[in-house]
Amino acid sequence: MATDTxxxxxxxxITTGDADDAGTDGPVHVxxxxxxxTDTADQVLGRYCHDRFRRGTSDRHFxxxxxxxAVPARVFVQLAGEGRWLLAEIEVTxxxxxxxxxxxxxDVWLHGGPGTVLPLQPAPTVHTPHRPEPRHRAQETRPATDRSPGPFHIDSLPKSMKA
Structure with a gap:
């Protein structure tokens, strides 16, 4: 949990499964x-006519x-309205x-109806190796031997240097 004031x-x-007609444009209650x-209030994710919950994709919400x-133990999910949706996985961070x-x-097919409750487990820790900070784009595009100060405007030159 993170706390601000x-x-x-x-x-x-929330990941949608990768099968024919797996996605939905309908609202999803979580x-x-x-x-x-202790539970949270129902939160409606997605709205009609939005391009959310597409086949084989993940959508981030908060x-x-x-x-x-306390620590989340279960998640309730419901597809509101008509249609169906293939819920692959939910990760809470x-x-x-x-x-x-x-x-x-x-990989649970949800149909407009009462919804389902899924248990949550601690996710396995994934070690990601340290990556060096990317260099600034200007440094990457300028050759190392180029020591020029970059572009300048003629008005910034002293009068003695103007033609």
Whole structure:
């Protein structure tokens, strides 16, 4: 969990399955539930006519949670309206990215109806090797032997140098 002066929140990465007609344009309701039963308010993700929850893609959202909210233990998901949607996985991450929870690969077809509750488990830690900071683009495009000061305007020259 990350806290600023007003609220606590999490990132939600929701992955749609990779099958024919897996995506949806309909609104998806999501609610997090902790081990004590404290839950968040339903949050509606996506709206009709938006290009969200497409086949084989992940969408990032964030959700505010009550101050008394502990570690997320379950996630409630519901496809509102008509149609169907193939939910592949949900990953919940603290705002400072220190802790992640996942449903694991589920591949659950949701139809407009009552929804489903999926358990969350701590996500495996992935070690990413340190990458050096990228150099500034101007440094990459200018040859190392070029020591010129760069472009200048004629008005910046002293009068003695102007023709």
């Amino acid at each position: 007003r609220r606590t929140w999490f990132y939600l990465d 609610r997090l539930i902790d081990a004590r039963g 959700m505010t949670v009550p101050d008394r909210f 603290t705002a400072n990215a220190s802790t992640r929870y996942t449903t694991g690969r589920q």
